[in-house]
Amino acid sequence: MSGEKPGPGTAAHAPPAAPASMSLRERKKRLTYQAVSDAAIAMFLERGFDKVSVAEVAAAADISKPTLFRYFPSKEDLALHRFADHEDEAARVVAARAETESPLDALRRHFLDGLERRDPVTGLCDAPQVLAFMRLLYGTPSLVARLYAYQGRSEAALARALGDRVRDRLAAGQIIAVQRILGLENWRRIDAGESADQAYGSAVEAAELAFVQLRSGLGDE
Secondary structure (H helix, E strand, C coil): CCCCCCCCCCCCCCCCCCCCCCCHHHHHHHHHHHHHHHHHHHHHHHHCHHHCCHHHHHHHCCCCHHHHHHHCCCHHHHHHHHHHHHCCHHHHHHHHCCCCCCHHHHHHHHHHHHHHHCCHHHCCCCCHHHHHHHHHHHCCHHHHHHHHHHHHHHHHHHHHHHCCCHHHHHHHHHHHHHHHHHHHHHHHHHHCCCCHHHHHHHHHHHHHHHHHHHHHHHCCC
16 A cells, blocks of 8 residues: 555555565566456456456466465455555554654654545545445455454564563554554545545544553553
């Protein structure tokens, strides 16, 4: 998913450009992942997730079914690949923070910045292509269930960044849960008809409240 505010014609949740240091082999692999996922999502949006077979996706991407499964362990992963680059996002924010900034302050700053940019991962994005994808996601129980596995890996990565003690794992679980709930609440408002601009003030207020509660409940070193 991109951190940029999507514009017309921009693919929702497009991953960031490959780092310049990435090898040619890794670049090609990354492009293959994206091409197969894009082909699958286009079919899912057109016909519905449950009405598209893996074999049809493989044919559309011009690869064999076994090759597809080497890239994507499950059909659900074809759609949720757009979340893959966000799995360790919270951990990266904590690792990259200034020495004078606490982990919780860094995560708060990052989430508020995402709201301002209308980052789809915050739920506060009303670009038509993002709306279509999110309706597909939340309207498909198997995709919602699979999303929890992605969030579990986010939690584990954040716990490691915090130190991986018991208290760190407890904190990571609460932080990731808060971000998930904030994103879902923002999405519900957008899906109900509010624009991102209309919902922005309430989204910021909810985020500030959430991080105050995290700080008072967890302590902040």
